[in-house]
Amino acid sequence: MVEQGQALDWPRYSHGTYASQQAKAKAAKLGMWVGNFEAPWDWRASHADGAAPSSQPLRIISRRQVAQSSYSCEPRRYCSQVSSCEEARWYLANCSWGGKLDRDKDGIPCEGLC
Template structure:
């Protein structure tokens, strides 16, 4: 190779190095780094790492996947602390007629979100399906999860919410809104039933919830949370005072999940 050729090659290499200097490719999905292997012009793409931490947010126009899941700029977001009926799930209305309550929830959510865009979600955690779990709000500041529970399109999920939306759920139940107009299975129980082996069809059916939930969640003078079911010794004389945090439950599973224990007699 002539001296002139060597000089030209050196100048080109220096120009490439200068153009790349100081550029951070770690967060650029479109970045292309020339490979120096064997002097070829081969291009190597650097992928963007998926990161998130407490306090991070995602914002944009939301596409509704189902009653408790949306998608923003390609990221699936699961609402924190609530659970809505699944798309294929059937509930019964006030007249006992079956309807797809999951689809009703999805359509209602889509219409409501469209009235105040964009949606902003604050990160809580990644779930086992790799979804971004977050607390979400419309542009006007309205809580998406709270609205869904208040309208009877979703349930407070004590296992994940700590009872944050319990009072909203009580209000929806008292008003007979959404799924509280008739009977339904809690979504988490419906999913479990769908996943159960076929040979377990002889198992007793899950208890249906309705607006007339009869389990009394009482708080004792010592602050102990105890629930009473119909037929127990102190059921009839137990009075529920909502201002004290006492409430009604629709199933023993719901009561236990919220932190109550069954009365001993």
């Protein structure tokens, strides 16, 4: 899961066992590494006093993000069923079977589209 960007290496408990897999996922912008976020343990530490999170400005959602939200991991897709590189990348980053779209494991899914 760490390798696909679906989980974090928590050094406190793993002692860095998954650090290299996390670095690869982060470099390839897989899963949660597509955007920015705060690690759960960092968020908890900054809110340890029980205070509610500070109000943040509303985030504007782009058309691209809306389109991405319409993708689904069910049913499984094959490159012949994918209509764009963006869609293929979303499946690669978010679906358990997404790696099958990257046959040569170079980080580029459905190379005929991308």
